[in-house]
Amino acid sequence: MARVAIVTGGTRGIGEAISLALKEAGMTVAANYAGNDERAKAFTTRTGIKAYKWDVGDFDACQKGCQQVADELGPIDVVVNNAGITRDGTMPKMTYEMWDDVMRTNLGGCFNMAKAVFPGMRERKWGRIVNIGSINGQAGQYGQVNYAAAKSGIHGFTKALAQEGARAGITVNAIAPGYIDTDMVAAVPADVLEKIVAKIPVGRLGQAHEIARGVAFLCAEDAGFVTGSTLSINGGQHMY
Numbered sequence: 351m352a353r354v355a356i357v358t359g360g361t362r363g364i365g366e367a368i369s370l371a372l373k374e375a376g377m378t379v380a381a382n383y384a385g386n387d388e389r390a391k392a393f394t395t396r397t398g399i400k401a402y403k404w405d406v407g408d409f410d411a412c413q414k415g416c417q418q419v420a421d422e423l424g425p426i427d428v429v430v431n432n433a434g435i436t437r438d439g440t441m442p443k444m445t446y447e448m449w450d451d452v453m454r455t456n457l458g459g460c461f462n463m464a465k466a467v468f469p470g471m472r473e474r475k476w477g478r479i480v481n482i483g484s485i486n487g488q489a490g491q492y493g494q495v496n497y498a499a500a501k502s503g504i505h506g507f508t509k510a511l512a513q514e515g516a517r518a519g520i521t522v523n524a525i526a527p528g529y530i531d532t533d534m535v536a537a538v539p540a541d542v543l544e545k546i547v548a549k550i551p552v553g554r555l556g557q558a559h560e561i562a563r564g565v566a567f568l569c570a571e572d573a574g575f576v577t578g579s580t581l582s583i584n585g586g587q588h589m590y
């Protein structure tokens with residue numbers, strides 16, 4: 351039986367590349383998305399991968415959504431917590447709502463999804479959870495107190511859950527992407543982005559498939575000894 355994988359935010363950007371990479375690795379993939387029906391429909395037509403709509407920031411919606419995927423495709427073996435949003439602004443301009451939206455989606459989403467799938471993975475003694483963090487969670491970023499806090503939280507979440515999953519055959523890892531050529535990064539003002547790219551040793555933005563490659567590795571059958579780790583894929587922008 352093919353492994354069943356859910357990729358949150360899996361119809362666009364980095365998530366789309368991850369959905370495709372896991373499908374290529376032989377998995378049955380469910381791509382979750384929150385809002386853009388048109389893009390999700392086009393994605394399914396293009397890839398043959400089913401798209402499921404729910405908000406990962408909504409605890410009950412994650413329970414229901416995961417149940418629906420399990421009913422239709424089979425027990426869930428792999429979850430990639432990729433869904434994420436930005437609400438950038440310096441502290442004086444950052445509202446509580448901007449803080450809360452980002453925490454609820456980017457960090458809350460990881461908890462909500464793990465809570466829905468972890469018991470089944472424990473029972474079946476196999477699971478792969480990959481959380482998409484960020485270079486900005488490792489290094490901080492001007493104008494991203496909310497996003498950096500949520501992404502940094504993902505790295506702690508990963509290490510804690512990895513310890514809980516280890517004996518049950520569940521690995522929990524994170525990837526910390528740098529600046530990748532997606533809609534999210536395209537929203538950064540051009541002059542600001544130019545200065546950021548100038549500081550990337552590789553000299554360019556990353557491509558979504560370069561993140562997906564790492565996810566596929568962490569989800570592989572023979573990656574069972576890799577857990578609690580963070581794989582940085584950032585063109586050398588942040589080394590530590």
Ligand code: CAA
Nearest residue numbers: 436438439440484485486492493528529534535538539542
């Ligand atoms: N360090 C120090 N000072 C900085 C700075 C930095 N990195 N960036 C800006 N400033 C300074 C500016 O020079 C300016 O100073 P002066 O007033 O003295 O000229 C001051 O801060 C205000 O800057 P802005 O005019 O840019 O302020 P703004 O309110 O218009 O915008 C901002 C602020 C929203 C943070 C904007 O600068 C911005 O969008 N920055 C990019 C943030 C970013 O990198 N986001 C990543 C999104 S992609 C992503 O998150 C994916 C991922 O995981 C990597």
